Structures are given as structure tokens and as C-alpha cells.
Amino acid sequence: MRLPKFECFYPKTVDEACAFLAEHKDQTRIIAGGTDLVVALKQRRTLPQHLLNLKSIPDLSLISYDQKTGLSIGALATLDDVARNPEIKKLYPSLSQAASRVAAPQIRNKGTIGGNVALDSRCWYYNQSEFWRSTRPACFKAGGDCCYVVKGGKQCYSLISADTVPALITLDASVELVSKAGSRVVAVEKLYTGIGQTPNVIKADEILTRVLVPASSLKGVYIKHAYRGAIDFPLIGVAVSLSLNGGNTVEDVRIAIGAATPAPVRAVKAEAVLKGKALSDELLAEAGQVATKEVTPIVHIFAPVAYKRKMVEVLLKRAVGAANREQGIGSRE
Amino acid sequence: MKQLIELKVNGEVYEVAIESHRTLLEVLRESLGFVGTKRGCDEGTCGACTVLVNGKPILSCLMLATDAIGAEIETIEGQAITGKPSPLQKAFVDYGAIQCGFCSPGMILSAKALLRENPKPTEREIKEAISGNLCRCTGYIKIVEAIKVAAESNV
Known part of the structure; x- marks a missing residue:
């Protein structure tokens, strides 16, 4: 499958990325590892004009731990980095286990912690090729007005299927969301809406920059x-x-x-x-x-x-x- | 809009003019002729398109070619040493780890990354390392054996 056409912008700083997003948020998707988004693009589930590629921002993949402030994981740290990090293994074993169980080694070498937390919700009816979807009626997520998975369903029931999310919730973790207007910190537990089409509360002009885990988290x-x-x-x-x-x-x-x-x-x-x-x-x-x-x-x-x-x-x-x-x-x- | 980029594949730098929406797999196969990298499912499940980027196995069907600028890319074509199969490739042939051959480039590159990092892997570690590579000729036992033998012969 070919990718649809888009332009890819590589910002040098988070500020530059935020400024780009403020201007083009409605036609832009953010890409980090791309292991989820590239499939969505190939299947024509999303057709943005621009990709905002965070890969070019230095330091966005840093993992650091401090006894007082706890753990900070840059959104672009790969799942493999998180799984293997000695401090995470020792102090936050459930997070290390969750990261190590995502998909396969090739995906963990590219997929990021930020991408896993912001992963689109999934459903076997919707996460299909364009051809497959063209043979069936459109569900809520495809712009229709009916759910074909839950009979009589009044909304989209696509599932948040990220492995690291339950672990992060039990560790009382939060995420840092940055936009041109400023930044805010949202608990991972409060991040998800339960509505398939708009699965999380991250706004179109916000970038998930860090995952923060308190030092006092229970193992x-x-x-x-x-x-x-x-x-x-x-x-x-x-x-x-x-x-x-x-x-x-x-x-x-x-x-x-x-x-x-x-x-x-x-x-x-x-x-x-x-x-x-x-x-x-x-x-x-x-x-x-x-x-x-x-x-x-x-x-x-x-x-x-x-x-x-x-x-x-x-x-x-x-x-x-x-x-x-x-x-x-x-x-x- | 096309842009001129440089990709370093198997130690050699290639200049190629591409659009933003080309994957590394497409550029390797179609622009540079490295057709040893296979297109299987093309959506990140089968592992046939595995290449090494900075030593780590990744799926080239999910990687934008522009993301590989400045990286060391290794494909199956770079594995032979002075025209002869690498010890890992030889072990795959000797132990019947190749049937149709479609998964082999990805399998060999996943195995290579493992052995570089962990020259004496356990059977479990071998299985984990190739867990993202599907073989539909059901040759896993032979493949694991071949990797074990290659590890023992100190690749």
C-alpha cells in the first residue's frame, strides 16, 4: 500500500513544533515512531496534509530519574528504551514489563512511549484496509451513525489497547502536554474519554512531550x-x-x-x-x-x-x- | 515536492530524490534496487521488510525514508563477506532454515542484531528476537537451530 501524499515538517524545537501546530492543527497529524500512524495512513483512515515529525527535536527522547521528582520519560523514548532502562526495571517494573510486551522487537525499536499513551483507539471493524471498509456500511468512527460491533450501540466503542497505559495508571503517572498557549499536566488516569472517535483529551494543538512518574509510586x-x-x-x-x-x-x-x-x-x-x-x-x-x-x-x-x-x-x-x-x-x- | 536525500545503505552513501510520503521499504526496493528486503503484509505485522537501522531491527514498511537520513542502514545484500555467505546465512542454508526464502532476509537481520548484542543467546532469547518475523513454511525449529549454530561458531 502506498502512503497518501503529505508534506512532512521536521521542527528543531518544541516551540517551533507548537507554532506549526497552532497554524495547521486541523490538517496535521503528529508523528513520532509512526508504527500506528503509518498504518492508519496506508489504510486511509486519516488523510492529513501535513505530518509534524518530532524526530528532529533533540532531547525529546531522554529518560531521567531523580529521587525527589521521580521519573521523566521524553515522549520520543522508544518502547525498547523504556523496557530496558535499568532504573525503570528496578523501580517501576510494571512499566518495564508493559513496554517489553508491546507488539514485537521491530515495533518496540521504533514505537515510542508518547505514541503508546496517545495511541488511537482500535476496533476490528474499523482498523481495516480501505478495501475491506468499502464493502461494509460506515460505523461511527468512519462518519456513519451506527456501531456494527455493539448491537444498538449509541457511540463508538473502539478500545484503548495500549500496553503501557494500565501500568502508568497504577503508577499514578501523568503526561505533559505543550501548546503555543502554554503547558499542562494531565494524569494518565484522566486522559481517556471512553468515546472511540475522540479517545483522549489531548487537543489538536497540543504535543505530548513527557511522561512523568512520581518517585513514590508503588511497585x-x-x-x-x-x-x-x-x-x-x-x-x-x-x-x-x-x-x-x-x-x-x-x-x-x-x-x-x-x-x-x-x-x-x-x-x-x-x-x-x-x-x-x-x-x-x-x-x-x-x-x-x-x-x-x-x-x-x-x-x-x-x-x-x-x-x-x-x-x-x-x-x-x-x-x-x-x-x-x-x-x-x-x-x- | 521531491527532495534530494542521502541514505547510507550497507556502508555506501546513495543520493536519491524522493517525496515525503515514500517509505524506506519503497525507496530501498524501487529507487535503490535492494529487492532482498521483502514487502509482505506492508502494515507492520509480518517482519519480512525488517532492516537494521543503526544496528536495530525495524520495519522498513512503517518507516518514512526521510526518517532514515543520517542512519546506518543494513539490508540482506550487505551480509555476504567478500562474495561469500555470512556464517549466519550459511547456517540457515546448512540447517534447512530456508524453505521459500521470503522471511529469510528479515529473520537473518533480526538474528544478526541479536548476536551482535548477545553473542551467546539462550533458546528463549533467540525466539524472542525473531518473534516479530513470521515464517509461513513453519520453519521456526530449523531457524532457531541455525541461529544457535551460528552463535556457537562465533559469528
Whole structure:
């Protein structure tokens, strides 16, 4: 497939990029690694006049850690850089795990953390070639007025399927968004709308420049459930961050479930079940049950809703068990 | 609008006039004649278009050619040493890791990047390194064997 025609602008600084975007925001798409956008262009799902290529801005891929301020990851750091960074591996293992499970090595060498966080929502009905789509009626995302995946659906239910997002939510991470008007910091947990056509709150004139993770984040794990070990997007991704109070009593816990629903879900009720209690098989079973009621999974072409719902429970139990082991205290699954 | 760019492929610099919307794969195959780099799915799933950019395997079908300016690009054509197959290529032939050959350039380049960084990989590390390269002749066992042998013979 050929790419559609566009002009590619390489800014030298973030300011220059913002100025370009302020002028051309309606006809521009931002490109970093391009592993998601180039496919969208080939499939004619987006037809911008301009690409704003952030690759030419130096220092946008820096990763730095400070004991007080925490971790700062430049938006252009590749997923491979994030997965292998020794400090991230040691202090934020769930983020390292999530980055290391994205797609395949070739994609991780090019795809960026900023791109993963700002990844377009996905749906098996819409993420198809132009030819495939031309044989079917247009869904919401293609400008139609009906969802052909969720029967009677009143909106687009495309899914945020990024692996790093659940991990970042449990790490209390945020993103820095910069525009000509200034900059703002938005928590990753508040970044997603749950509406398929406009999946995140990043404005057309804003550039995601950094991902920020506090130093005080709890350690945790990320578990990806997908049909194949490589290449596939997750059917469900579960991240858990945990701290234990002596023995195996849960002091604090954060749980996020991605890819099952249009926006990632923070499972606060399941967290409440676990908090302050000693971990046991019964408690994990209860938390898993509660979590399934917090998530309303969207059907996948190969995975019915009931299966996804059951897997939320199973994966949550596995993830809390693994997070427990990660703490090096206690020994129960 | 066409622009004149320089691409460094297998150690040689080529000057080529291209438009912004050309992928590295298209420029390698169509403008420079490096047809050893295969076009498979053309949307970043199969790994047939894998080339090394600054030593790292990437998918050339998803890379804008202008993004490769100033980078060291390696393709399968650059693997032979003074006209003879590299030890990795030889191992692929000796161990029957090639059937139709379509995935081989990508497989060999993914393996090369692995062995450069990790000369003694475990079987698991080999499988992970080629996890983004699909082979539809079902030759994975032979491919893993070939990479193991190439690693043992100190490529």
C-alpha cells in the first residue's frame, strides 16, 4: 500500500513544533515512531496534509530519574528504551514489563512511549484496509451513525489497547502536554474519554512531550492477555501496584484494566476489597468477582464478552499474586 | 515536492530524490534496487521488510525514508563477506532454515542484531528476537537451530 501524499515538517524545537501546530492543527497529524500512524495512513483512515515529525527535536527522547521528582520519560523514548532502562526495571517494573510486551522487537525499536499513551483507539471493524471498509456500511468512527460491533450501540466503542497505559495508571503517572498557549499536566488516569472517535483529551494543538512518574509510586506488575506472545494487541491488560504492611496485609493497592473497554478502568471497588486485609485465596477471589462488575468489556471478534469478563477476574487474581511475589514478602498465589 | 536525500545503505552513501510520503521499504526496493528486503503484509505485522537501522531491527514498511537520513542502514545484500555467505546465512542454508526464502532476509537481520548484542543467546532469547518475523513454511525449529549454530561458531 502506498502512503497518501503529505508534506512532512521536521521542527528543531518544541516551540517551533507548537507554532506549526497552532497554524495547521486541523490538517496535521503528529508523528513520532509512526508504527500506528503509518498504518492508519496506508489504510486511509486519516488523510492529513501535513505530518509534524518530532524526530528532529533533540532531547525529546531522554529518560531521567531523580529521587525527589521521580521519573521523566521524553515522549520520543522508544518502547525498547523504556523496557530496558535499568532504573525503570528496578523501580517501576510494571512499566518495564508493559513496554517489553508491546507488539514485537521491530515495533518496540521504533514505537515510542508518547505514541503508546496517545495511541488511537482500535476496533476490528474499523482498523481495516480501505478495501475491506468499502464493502461494509460506515460505523461511527468512519462518519456513519451506527456501531456494527455493539448491537444498538449509541457511540463508538473502539478500545484503548495500549500496553503501557494500565501500568502508568497504577503508577499514578501523568503526561505533559505543550501548546503555543502554554503547558499542562494531565494524569494518565484522566486522559481517556471512553468515546472511540475522540479517545483522549489531548487537543489538536497540543504535543505530548513527557511522561512523568512520581518517585513514590508503588511497585507492581503488568500482565498482558493476548492470543499470541508477540505482535498482537492485548485482549486485556491488567496492571497492579501494591504495598504490603508487614506480613501480607495490603497497605495500598492500585489496579487498572486496559483494552477491555473504550477507556482503561481503574478498579477502585476491587482495590477497596483488598485494602487493609491480609491476602488470601478467598480475598483474591472476592476482589476478582468485584472487578468483573466494574468492567463492561466490549466484544472482540474472537473473544465473547463473557470470556473477557471471566478473564478480568482470572488476570486480576494472577496480577495481585504476582505483585505480592514481586514485593518479596509472603509466598502465596 | 521531491527532495534530494542521502541514505547510507550497507556502508555506501546513495543520493536519491524522493517525496515525503515514500517509505524506506519503497525507496530501498524501487529507487535503490535492494529487492532482498521483502514487502509482505506492508502494515507492520509480518517482519519480512525488517532492516537494521543503526544496528536495530525495524520495519522498513512503517518507516518514512526521510526518517532514515543520517542512519546506518543494513539490508540482506550487505551480509555476504567478500562474495561469500555470512556464517549466519550459511547456517540457515546448512540447517534447512530456508524453505521459500521470503522471511529469510528479515529473520537473518533480526538474528544478526541479536548476536551482535548477545553473542551467546539462550533458546528463549533467540525466539524472542525473531518473534516479530513470521515464517509461513513453519520453519521456526530449523531457524532457531541455525541461529544457535551460528552463535556457537562465533559469528
